Amino acid sequence: MTTRKYKLTLAYDGTCYEGWQARKDGRGIRATLARALESLCGIAPEIIASSRTDAGVHARGLVLHLEVPASFSFTGESLRQALNAKLPDAIRVMSARIAPARFHARFDVLEKEYRYQVWNHPVMDPLLRHQAWHVPRPLELASMKEAAAHFIGRHDFRHFTVMRKGELLDSHRTLTQCRVIKQGKRLTIQLTGEGFLYKMCRRIVGTLVQVGEGKLTPSEVHALLHSPAPHPGGFVAPAHGLMLWRVGY
Amino acid sequence: MTTRKYKLTLAYDGTCYEGWQARKDGRGIRATLARALESLCGIAPEIIASSRTDAGVHARGLVLHLEVPASFSFTGESLRQALNAKLPDAIRVMSARIAPARFHARFDVLEKEYRYQVWNHPVMDPLLRHQAWHVPRPLELASMKEAAAHFIGRHDFRHFTVMRKGELLDSHRTLTQCRVIKQGKRLTIQLTGEGFLYKMCRRIVGTLVQVGEGKLTPSEVHALLHSPAPHPGGFVAPAHGLMLWRVGY
Numbered sequence: 001m002t003t004r005k006y007k008l009t010l011a012y013d014g015t016c017y018e019g020w021q022a023r024k025d026g027r028g029i030r031a032t033l034a035r036a037l038e039s040l041c042g043i044a045p046e047i048i049a050s051s052r053t054d055a056g057v058h059a060r061g062l063v064l065h066l067e068v069p070a071s072f073s074f075t076g077e078s079l080r081q082a083l084n085a086k087l088p089d090a091i092r093v094m095s096a097r098i099a100p101a102r103f104h105a106r107f108d109v110l111e112k113e114y115r116y117q118v119w120n121h122p123v124m125d126p127l128l129r130h131q132a133w134h135v136p137r138p139l140e141l142a143s144m145k146e147a148a149a150h151f152i153g154r155h156d157f158r159h160f161t162v163m164r165k166g167e168l169l170d171s172h173r174t175l176t177q178c179r180v181i182k183q184g185k186r187l188t189i190q191l192t193g194e195g196f197l198y199k200m201c202r203r204i205v206g207t208l209v210q211v212g213e214g215k216l217t218p219s220e221v222h223a224l225l226h227s228p229a230p231h232p233g234g235f236v237a238p239a240h241g242l243m244l245w246r247v248g249y
Numbered sequence: 250m251t252t253r254k255y256k257l258t259l260a261y262d263g264t265c266y267e268g269w270q271a272r273k274d275g276r277g278i279r280a281t282l283a284r285a286l287e288s289l290c291g292i293a294p295e296i297i298a299s300s301r302t303d304a305g306v307h308a309r310g311l312v313l314h315l316e317v318p319a320s321f322s323f324t325g326e327s328l329r330q331a332l333n334a335k336l337p338d339a340i341r342v343m344s345a346r347i348a349p350a351r352f353h354a355r356f357d358v359l360e361k362e363y364r365y366q367v368w369n370h371p372v373m374d375p376l377l378r379h380q381a382w383h384v385p386r387p388l389e390l391a392s393m394k395e396a397a398a399h400f401i402g403r404h405d406f407r408h409f410t411v412m413r414k415g416e417l418l419d420s421h422r423t424l425t426q427c428r429v430i431k432q433g434k435r436l437t438i439q440l441t442g443e444g445f446l447y448k449m450c451r452r453i454v455g456t457l458v459q460v461g462e463g464k465l466t467p468s469e470v471h472a473l474l475h476s477p478a479p480h481p482g483g484f485v486a487p488a489h490g491l492m493l494w495r496v497g498y
Contacts, residue, residue, distance in 0.1 A: 126341045
C-alpha cells in the first residue's frame with residue numbers, strides 16, 4: 001500500500017485532556033486525533049509527534065507526521081479540513097501539508113519554544129484561570145531576569161528535571177532563550193532550546209518564581225546549574241500555565 | 250440599620266453564565282454574587298451595576314455598588330477576600346473599597362470601554378474559542394480603520410442598536426474611541442464612550458467586519474450614521490468576543 005506523508009501543526013486547549021499520551025486511553029490528545037483519522041480513513045495511522053505534553057499543558061504549534069494511504073489523494077488543505085470537521089473544537093489542525101518521505105517530526109527538530117504565563121496579582125483573572133499560574137505575592141522582576149540569564153547556554157540541567165525511576169541519561173541541554181517579559185500583571189517566560197528534559201520548563205519557571213519571591217537568589221540558581229551534588233531542585237510550576245508555542249525544523 | 254457602601258470591580262468569564270441578569274434565576278452573574286453575599290451576611294443586599302452584560306459577554310472591569318450592614322465592619326480588602334472565597338472561580342472580585350454614600354455605580358459613570366476580539370484565520374485558535382469571534386475570510390484592515398473613524402463623535406446610532414418592542418428613546422450617543430488594532434491573526438476593536446445602546450458594540454463590530462469582508466464600504470457606513478431612513482442595519486457580532494474592559498467615574 002503506497003502512502004503519503006503529511007506534516008501537521010496542531011493547537012489545543014489542554015484543559016479537557018490528560019495530556020498528549022493519556023495513561024488510560026480515550027482522554028489523550030493523540031487518541032482523540034487517532035479516532036478522527038480512523039473515522040476518516042478506516043485505519044488509524046501511527047502518529048509521530050515532536051513532543052508529548054503533560055496533562056493540562058496547551059499547544060499552539062505541536063508538529064507531527066503521519067502517513068495516509070495515497071488512494072485518499074488528500075491535499076494538505078483537504079486533510080486539514082476533513083480532520084477539523086471530525087475533531088472537538090478544543091483541538092484544531094492549524095495547518096497540514098504533504099511532507100517529503102524523509103521528514104521526521106521528532107528526529108528533525110532543530111528547536112522548540114515554550115511559553116509560560118504567570119498572573120501576578122492578589123486576585124486571579126478568571127479569563128486566564130486555565131492558561132496562567134496564579135502567583136499572588138509580588139514578584140521582583142529584576143532578579144528573575146538576572147536568574148533567567150544564567151539558564152542560557154549549555155548546562156547540566158539535572159536539578160531542573162524530574163528523573164524517572166532507573167533513568168540514566170545525559171542531562172546536558174542547550175537553551176538559546178530564557179526571557180521574562182512583563183505586561184501589566186501578566187508575566188510571560190519564553191524558553192527556547194534544541195530539546196528539553198522531562199518537566200524542565202516547569203521546573204525552570206518554578207525556580208524563577210522562587211527567585212521573584214525572594215526565596216532563592218540569582219547566584220544560588222547559578223550555583224545549582226554548576227553543582228554536581230544532589231539537590232532537591234526547584235519547585236515545579238503547575239502544568240496549566242505552559243504552552244508549546246512553536247517547533248522549528 | 251446603618252449600612253456601609255462598597256464599590257466593587259468584578260471580572261468574569263461569561264461562558265458559563267446567562268449574562269448579568271439571567272431571565273431564569275440562578276444562572277446569572279448577579280444572582281451568583283447575590284447568593285455569595287447572602288451566605289456571607291444573611292441578607293442579599295441590592296446590587297447596582299454599571300452595566301448589564303448579555304449572555305456570553307465577559308468582563309474585566311464591571312463596577313457595582315452595594316450596601317452591607319455596618320455591623321459586619323468589612324474593610325474593602327476583607328470583603329473582597331470573603332466574597333472570593335464564596336464565589337466560583339469564573340467570577341472574581343478584583344477590588345473592593347468603601348465608597349462615599351453618594352456614589353452610584355450606574356448614574357456616576359463617565360465612560361465605558363469595551364474590547365472585542367476577532368480571530369482572523371481559516372482555523373480557529375482553540376485557546377481563544379470562548380473569547381474571540383472566528384472570522385475565517387481575510388479582512389481588509391485599512392477599510393475597517395477608515396470605517397471605524399466614522400463612528401467617533403456624537404451620532405444617531407439608531408441603525409446600530411436592536412430596538413426593543415415599543416421602545417422610544419433618544420438614540421444619540423457619543424463615542425470617543427473606535428480603534429481597530431491588529432496583532433498577528435487577532436484583531437481587537439476598542440470602543441469607548443459615555444454610554445452605549447442595547448447591542449451597540451456588537452452591531453458596530455458586525456458592521457466593521459462586513460466592511461473588512463468588502464460587503465460594505467466605509468462611505469456606506471458614514472451614510473448609515475447620517476440617514477434618518479429605516480434600514481435593516483449591520484450584522485450583530487456574537488456575544489463571546491465582547492468584554493467590558495473598564496468603567497470610568
